[in-house]
Amino acid sequence: MICDNRLLKCASMVSGKGIVCDVGTDHAYLPVYLLEKGICAGAVAGDIADGPLEAAAATVKKAGLEDKIDVVKSDGLKNIKPEGITDVVMAGMGAETISEIIAAAPWLENGVNLVLQPMTKEPYLRKWLYENGYIIVKEEAVSDGDRIYTVMNVRFDGFRMTVSDNFAETGMFDLSDEESFKYIRKHAAKLKNVSEGIRRSGKEDTADLDKMICFIDEISKGTKKFTVGDIYDEIDRIAPFRTQDDWDNSGLLVGDRDTEVTGILTALDITHETIGEAIAKKANLIVSHHPVIFRPLKHLSMSDPAVHLAAAGISAICVHTPLDKAVHGINDMIADMIGREFSVSGTRTPMISESPDSADGDGRIIEITEEGLSAEDMARRLGKMFGGGPVRFAPGMRKIRRVAICSGSGGSLLSFVSKNNCDAYITGDVKHDVWLSAVSEGITLFDCGHFYTERMSAEYLAKLLKTAAPGVNVETAATCTDVVRCI
Structure with missing residues (x-):
């Protein structure tokens, strides 16, 4: 099976560990190529439209791979069974469509290797990925005819952050690669045309855009020095x-x-x-x-x-x-980790200190929705979640529902935890008098270690x-x- 350069670049980023799902497969050229080259053990060719599905089925049949490739009608990943899937490829779609498909499939967070080839709005996709806990492991450009595309190798690492506009525009390219250098230079030229158009209209200040263009120029030329x-x-x-x-x-x-x-x-x-x-x-x-x-x-x-x-x-x-206080900072990281380990309501309060009107705070409060969660079970799961460190705990007298979090050494904030009507408190470096106070107030207290709650x-x-x-x-x-x- 012959693939174009764009699909060959996607194929080069497949892990080769198991089953590959090609979302929006069209003619199933990529799954057939991967199987013929022995790159994967099996594949799923998914598409939402009947025409592409019929074409895909014909390609699979012609290659004699009906026993290795399942052709599935699916809107994104909605009808795809995640069992055994190690890689998901989304090529030839807009960035917003790709982000919507990923957002609707939380099982992708379980170590699935993503290969993404957006046709539009690459900066939007880069920002969205990092805001939602994904990381671009590798990004490479590839020319196909008179077009040049970017292909991203992505995985979930759980760390959400707001990246700079500069990164959204430049990506994670190795600019010693000729194709990647060509992509960045072409993108810089596009931004320069936008800036010139804005200046001619006289409607907006282009200072920030021009500064970004200068950054991209220096990066592409290898002259950018960071202080x-x-x-x-x-x-x-x-x-x-x-x-x-x-x-x-x-x-x-x-x-x-x-x-x-x-x-x-x-x-x-x-x-x-x-x-x-x-x-x-x-x-x-x-x-x-x-x-x-x-x-x-x-x-x-x-x-x-x-x-x-x-x-x-x-x-x-x-x-x-x-x-500790920042949006997506350490306390938010812990809240995210708890949200993946336990059933939670999805809401969180950004404060457990005396300044509820502040934009930042010393911890977070989340709502656990699991029934019958014991202090012992929660301690075991917290130990695993934080990396196997020792967890000390004192069981309280209430059902564990409303849980306060403070990374590092947060024992001194127990009074604020109590004022916020919390049933349990997760922190580190707990002193003896704090243990006694928690027990007397009926609050379940977990000491997960200073190192483990901040490493x-x-x-x-x-x-x-x-x-x-x-x-x-x-x-x-x-x-x-x-x-x-x-x-």
């Missing part, structure tokens, strides 16, 4: 440093804004081991959740990680309570910064581990 200040500003966009608590010390804690970034390491904490890893990986910026300088330094010693950083010429940006921050920050600084190597620290051991 520590650029990275700070990107973090500030999604987790404003001005929202930090009075006792916190978030921000640029080591280094200077105008230092050029050669590599980035993300971590929960900055330790000597993390600094050593950064040196080995030639990363001159570490972005962490916890502040590397928390209390005033009255003596400088190489035993202090902040001094070690300065001596090694490594900058540090730390985003602590701003990331996802490193991966989240890495995902964000990969979109913000194309061409810069960004990694999550392998040395970011729990230093506490249990017997």
